[in-house]
Structures are given as C-alpha cells and as structure tokens.
Amino acid sequence: MSDVEVWSVIILLGVATFIARSSFWLVGHHINLPKRVQEALRYAPACALAAIIVPDLMLANGEIDVAISNPRLVAGLAATAFFLVKRNMLLTIFFGMAVYTYIRLGL
Template sequence: MIDMNPWITFVLIGLGTFAIRLSFIEFYGALRIPPMLRRALVYVPASVLAALVLPAVVFEAGQPGIDWGNPQIPAAVAAGVVAWRTRSTLLTLAVGMGVLWGLQYWLG
C-alpha cells in the first residue's frame, strides 16, 4: 500500500505557494503601494540573485571562506565585471563558465 502522507504534503505546499504568489498578482493593482516601498522593491531581484549565487561561490566543500585557490571566486569576479560592462547575460555566462573551466583545468 502506498503511503499518501508525502503526496498530501507536496500538494498542500504547492497550493500554499500558488496562493501566496497569486495573492501578490491579484492584489497588486488593488493595493496602494507607498512610493518608498515601490523604490525598495526594485532591488529585490538583485538581492535574491546575490543570496542564491554567493553561497555557491564562497562555500567550497561545505566550508565557508574566501580562498583565491577556489576557482569559483575568480570566475565569479570575471563574470561580474563582464556583466557590469556589457549587460549581456549570454556573454556573462560564457565568460564565467570559460574562466571557471579554464582554472579548473589549469589547477587540475
């Protein structure tokens, strides 16, 4: 017999996530957002991206620390410079991955 508890949990979590996201979409036009909060919301995507990327770059083998022997750090810096100068997502990805693979091959 199949245990249904995990499936019920998955469905409830999915519905909860959907309801939370739908509420922002549905109520955005109806609610009056103060100008100061509207200006602050502009920075949310960049901060979320940084929060997702930084641990993946800095944590090597599960240990935090900035070690220039970690090839992910120079690759992230190179990708950041390319993104800042060109604003090209594809070029940023290509340079970041190229530097990372090159350093991994070179450091061995």
C-alpha cells in the same frame, strides 16, 4: 502514511500555494503600497540573486575560501569584470564558465 493522507497533503499544499500566489493578482489592484516600499522592492531581484551566488562563490567544501586558489571565486570576479566592460549577459556567462573550466582543469 496511507495513500489518501499523502494525496491530501499534496492537494492541500497545492491549494495553499495557489492562494498565496494568486492573492496578489486578486486583490493587488486594491492595495496601494507606499512609494518608499515600491522603490525598495526594485532591488529585491538583485538581492535574491546575490544571496544565491555569493555563498556559492565563497564556499569551498563547506568552509569560507576567499583565496586565489578558489576557482569559482576567481571565475566570478573575472566574469564580473567582463560584464562591466561588455554589458552582455550571455557572453559573460560563456566567459565565466570558460575561465572556471580553464582554472579547474589547470590548463
């Protein structure tokens, strides 16, 4: 590919991204979503976060590992329990990483 083609692709992809993302701002106030759809969209961030975190906790070396020997899974479960008790996200992150480091290093 020549430099012109590469820059053309970069610019066109940038324009396409801008149009896709700004369309909600430009016409969003003219479109009314049904109440049921609005209620369902409230759960989208939690679902996206779960879709990112759960596979990372349950996979080890490309295979599903749901054993107690999986340090990421154990640390994730410990962090979840900690959050349910304390309700503090920053402390939960520190606690989960401390548990993970402790298990991984075998202290």
